[in-house]
Amino acid sequence: MASLELRNVVKRYKSQTVLDNLSLSVADGETLVLFGPSGAGKTVLLRLVAGVIDPDEGKIFIGGEDMTDLDAEFRGVGMAFQNFALFPHMTAFDNIATPLQAKRSSQNAMKAGVESVAKLLKIGHVLSHKPRALSNGQKQRTALARALVGSPPVLLLDDPLRNVDAKLRFEMRLELPRLLADRGATVVYVTQDYKEAMALGDRIAVMSQGVIMQLGTPEQIYREPANIEIARLFGDPTINLLDIKPSRDAKGIYVGLSNVQVHLTGAYDATVGRDCVIGLRPEALRFVDEGTPAAIPVTIEAETPLNEKIVTLVRTVRGREILVSRPAGTPGQTEGSAHIAVDGKSALLFDRASGDRIGAKNVVNLHSGEAA
Amino acid sequence: MEHTSLLERILRGIALTLVVIFFMFPIVWILMMSFQTNETILRIPPQLVFKPTLANYTALITGKLTTAAGTLDIAFMRNLWNSVFLSVTSVAVALLLGVPAAYAFARHKFRGSEDIAFTLLSFRFAPALLVLLPLTLYFQKLGLANTYIGLIWVYQLICLPLILWIVRGYFEDIPADIEYAYRIAGHSWFATFRKIALPLAGPGIAAAGLLAFIFAWNNFVFALVLASADKQPVTVGALAFITSSGIQYGQISAAIVLSITPTLALALYAQRYLVEGLSLGAVKG
Numbered sequence: 106m107a108s109l110e111l112r113n114v115v116k117r118y119k120s121q122t123v124l125d126n127l128s129l130s131v132a133d134g135e136t137l138v139l140f141g142p143s144g145a146g147k148t149v150l151l152r153l154v155a156g157v158i159d160p161d162e163g164k165i166f167i168g169g170e171d172m173t174d175l176d177a178e179f180r181g182v183g184m185a186f187q188n189f190a191l192f193p194h195m196t197a198f199d200n201i202a203t204p205l206q207a208k209r210s211s212q213n214a215m216k217a218g219v220e221s222v223a224k225l226l227k228i229g230h231v232l233s234h235k236p237r238a239l240s241n242g243q244k245q246r247t248a249l250a251r252a253l254v255g256s257p258p259v260l261l262l263d264d265p266l267r268n269v270d271a272k273l274r275f276e277m278r279l280e281l282p283r284l285l286a287d288r289g290a291t292v293v294y295v296t297q298d299y300k301e302a303m304a305l306g307d308r309i310a311v312m313s314q315g316v317i318m319q320l321g322t323p324e325q326i327y328r329e330p331a332n333i334e335i336a337r338l339f340g341d342p343t344i345n346l347l348d349i350k351p352s353r354d355a356k357g358i359y360v361g362l363s364n365v366q367v368h369l370t371g372a373y374d375a376t377v378g379r380d381c382v383i384g385l386r387p388e389a390l391r392f393v394d395e396g397t398p399a400a401i402p403v404t405i406e407a408e409t410p411l412n413e414k415i416v417t418l419v420r421t422v423r424g425r426e427i428l429v430s431r432p433a434g435t436p437g438q439t440e441g442s443a444h445i446a447v448d449g450k451s452a453l454l455f456d457r458a459s460g461d462r463i464g465a466k467n468v469v470n471l472h473s474g475e476a477a
Numbered sequence: 478m479e480h481t482s483l484l485e486r487i488l489r490g491i492a493l494t495l496v497v498i499f500f501m502f503p504i505v506w507i508l509m510m511s512f513q514t515n516e517t518i519l520r521i522p523p524q525l526v527f528k529p530t531l532a533n534y535t536a537l538i539t540g541k542l543t544t545a546a547g548t549l550d551i552a553f554m555r556n557l558w559n560s561v562f563l564s565v566t567s568v569a570v571a572l573l574l575g576v577p578a579a580y581a582f583a584r585h586k587f588r589g590s591e592d593i594a595f596t597l598l599s600f601r602f603a604p605a606l607l608v609l610l611p612l613t614l615y616f617q618k619l620g621l622a623n624t625y626i627g628l629i630w631v632y633q634l635i636c637l638p639l640i641l642w643i644v645r646g647y648f649e650d651i652p653a654d655i656e657y658a659y660r661i662a663g664h665s666w667f668a669t670f671r672k673i674a675l676p677l678a679g680p681g682i683a684a685a686g687l688l689a690f691i692f693a694w695n696n697f698v699f700a701l702v703l704a705s706a707d708k709q710p711v712t713v714g715a716l717a718f719i720t721s722s723g724i725q726y727g728q729i730s731a732a733i734v735l736s737i738t739p740t741l742a743l744a745l746y747a748q749r750y751l752v753e754g755l756s757l758g759a760v761k762g
Contacts, residue, residue, distance in 0.1 A: 157657040177660040184661045190654035194676045207663030251662065 107168030107258035108133045109154065109291050114163030116149055116315075123149045124160075125315040136285055136292040138306030140299065140338070145312040147295040148187070151261045154293065156180045167259055178207065183257035183290075187264040189248040191236040197223075197247045198232040204255035222250045225284070242273045253288065260290045266301060278304050299339045303327070311335050329453075333460040336384050336453060342416050342428045345385040348457065351376045360452075363421040365401045367447045372464050373454055381463065384453035387416065387430035392437055393446040400444035403427065408439050419445065504737075510730035518726045533731035542720070542728065549720060552706060553732055556714030561739060563700075563710055564693040567629050568686055571636035576682060579641050580674060583648035584656075594641070601638045605698045608634075613702055623705045631699050636689040643688070647681025648674060687747045691740055711736040 109131040116124040124146045131137045139147040152158045154165060156177035164173045172180050183204070191200050198219055205215045223229045226246040236244055245265055252260060266274045282305055285292050296302050302309050303323040311319045311326060319331035330336035336344045349360040351373060358373045359366040360383055393400050403419035406426070410416075410433065417429045417437070429445055431437055454463045481489075510518050512529035536542050542549040582594045612631065613622065621627030651674060659669045675682070697712040704713070715732055718725040 152657070155657070155661050157660060176666075177657065178663045178665055180661075181663075182661060184658065186654050186658060188652065188654060190652065190658040192655060192659065192673060203659060203662040203664070251658070255663070 107291055108166075109168075109259055109293065110166040111150070111154070112164045112166070114150075114153060114160045114165065116146075116153060116158070117161050123315050124153070126163075127315065127317060128163075129310060129317065129320075131291055131293060133291055134289050136282075136294060136305055136307045138302040138309045139293060139295045139312055140297070140302040140306075140309050141312035141318075142338075143297065144314075146315040147312055148263055150312075151184070151263050151293060151295055154180075154259070155182055155184050155261055180259075181255075181257055182259040182261055183252035183255060184261040185248045185252040185263065185265045187267045187295075189236075189244045189268070191244060191247055191251075193236050195235070196232065197228065197234050197236065197239065197243075200236065200247055201232075201250045201254050203251065204257075208255065218254055219250075222254045225253075226250050241269050245269050245273070245277075253284075256288065256290070258290055260285070260288070260292045262292065262294045264295050264297065266296070266298070274298075274301075281305060300341070303339070311338070330384075330462060332462055333382060333384070333455045336455070336462070340386060342387045342430060344453075345387060345390070345427045346455075347383050347385070347425055347427075349381055349383045350378060351381060351454070353377050362447065363401045363403075363423055363425075365399055367399055367401075367449055367452070369449045369452055369454065371450075371454070376454060376456075376463055380457040382455040382457050384455060385427070385447060386451060387428040388414075389448045389451040390427065390429045390445050391431065391448075392417075392429065393444050395444050397444065397446055400446050402442060403445055404442050405438060405440050419443065507730045507733050510726060511734045513727055513730075515723070515725060515727050518730075533727040534735075536728055537731055537735065542718075542725065549717075551714075551717045551728075552709075553711070553714055553717075553735075555707065556709055556711045557735060559704075559708055559714075560694055560710035560712070560736065563625065563628055563632060564690050566625070567632035567636050567693045568640075568690045570629060571633055571640050571689055572682065572686055574633075575637050575640035575685075576644055576675075576678075577670075579644035580648050580670060582641070583645045584653075594645070597641055598638045600634050609698065609702050616703060622703060623708055625708060628700065628704055628708060631703060632693050632696065634699075635692045635696060639689045639692060640682075640685045643685035644678060644681055647678040650681075651677045683747050687743060690743060694736075694740055 111127060111129045114124055114127045115122065127146075127150070129137075129150075139150060141147055149158070153160050154167075156172065156175060156179075160173065164171055166172065167180060167182070191197075192203070195203075201219045201222065202215050205218050210218065219232070220229065223232055226249060228243055228246045228250065231239055231243050231247075234243075236247070239247060245268065249262075249265060252262070266277050269277070278301055285305070294301075294305055296305075306323055308320060309323055309326050310317045311331075313334065319326060319335055321329075326335065327339050330339065333346065337346070347362070349362070351358050351360050351369070353359070353374075354366070357368050357370075358377065359368045360381075361367075362383075395402075401421060403421050405417060406420050407418045408415060409418075412433065414430050414433050415435075415437065417431075419427050419429055421427065427445070455461065456463055509525075509527075511533055512531070513527050514530055514532065517524070517527050537551070537553045540551055540554060542551045582590055616622040616627050619627075621630065655677070656669050656673055659673045660666065664672070694710075695712060696710070700708075700710050701713045704710075711732065715729060715736075718729045718732065
């Protein structure tokens, strides 16, 4: 098993900097999720670790050894590609067996190795098929099996669930954490799906434009996003973001929402009179009876029942739209006017100009990669 | 397709027949001429019914051409062998040099790689006659004139750029990820080239090889100038049928039939590779 470390890595394509002085370390056996929009540099980072592209600057360590100048075949990592990258002219068996062939394993060891990993991934019955004859789910599992078969100490998974259907993605999301934990490998997992990131990651690194914006546990990223962008990327339905300007009264700092004063808990003294954005998770809002203190009057516009929750779109008297989420099965109004209450503790406050969260504690120092 | 009416099917049949007749007529006519004597060929109006003779083929194979003016030696079988030897060797050499080069141009963008690739292609732009004169002089100095090696070398001007540029495209069509996956699995770049790139570009290499073979086979002017009788391919050898006593249409036809047979057979055989194409179903769902 091996830890993984990137030290001040820079990658440029022509004049464009794809990775900008990025440092990151992944502990032995840890699953780190790289999360971010396309073009953030996630895949490039993965390829640098795999050794198929070289960094312009910086060093890459695997298991404490400097691997920067080593070719891909000597790094001993396993990788699954987003587009599967199966060898079209080989059967699934031969595809999976390639890492074992490279190790010059005996025929028997190869057969045993491939069959055990195929059984684990439930593709034992299609081993004789060529990739063309496999369904997308089977292709994805074959690609995964190929990455796993040699028991590499470092596993790089580049959005492996991207090209499979929703049902399979859901199944794999449940299956993968156990599978990866059993292997004990150090895993770097790339995804654009925040649910996948939350489900799989011991830690999540949120990337944007070649830098890591925030690095933390799924809980931290969700509860204490470093900035508006991250807050918006994590959570479904999306966080409500409202422009406000905090004020102070005897009871502390408050914001005015539809002429109702909502007091915030937290060190927001410096925000008085500044242009801010308040972030309210839909599940942190609830419907209350009229007359409840600090209840905000709203009109219900639409209601969308999702499987495990009901999302209601409401409109405030000032015309701002807000999403409210409540667990499915709980009673609630479906139309007309209503009142909602804001939990001042869970509200997130962002600086409008910079987008950074105010009072953020675990904001990553962008150029060291370490939690500040 | 199931809902085509009878009329549509008839019209389609007629159209197909016309196309086939248009393209096949010259070949069929030549085939018929090859079984006729000069007298029956030149009869006006031409006749579809005739008494077939194998005299033309016999003359070619034995190398004795009997004309009104007497018997003439022709080296047709020798020419045919020269054609086969020159074309096969040239294509083999061009594949050996061109395929790795194409891979390098496709996968490794180095400084000036585009310029070099384009320069190689530009060999095909130059009119053959333009390069022939200096080439002849050089070859005479180097002792390469009228040698197989010299001819094969010159044939690289025809084969190499063709193979390089066609195969390069096929290599570029292979997603780099597939090769990366093989490298990451622990294989060297050479193993990746042999086990992944070559098989996947196989149909392209076959197509390029076939095309190069046809171009080499059909070449006339290089061989005309640089080779003397015993090294000449059929294209040049066919000139021998224009004799003092007239053009031997029967023998020419038989010679054509014999000389298109290898290319035709090769094309028919390679067809399935050409049609198979690159099936990269494993890459995208």
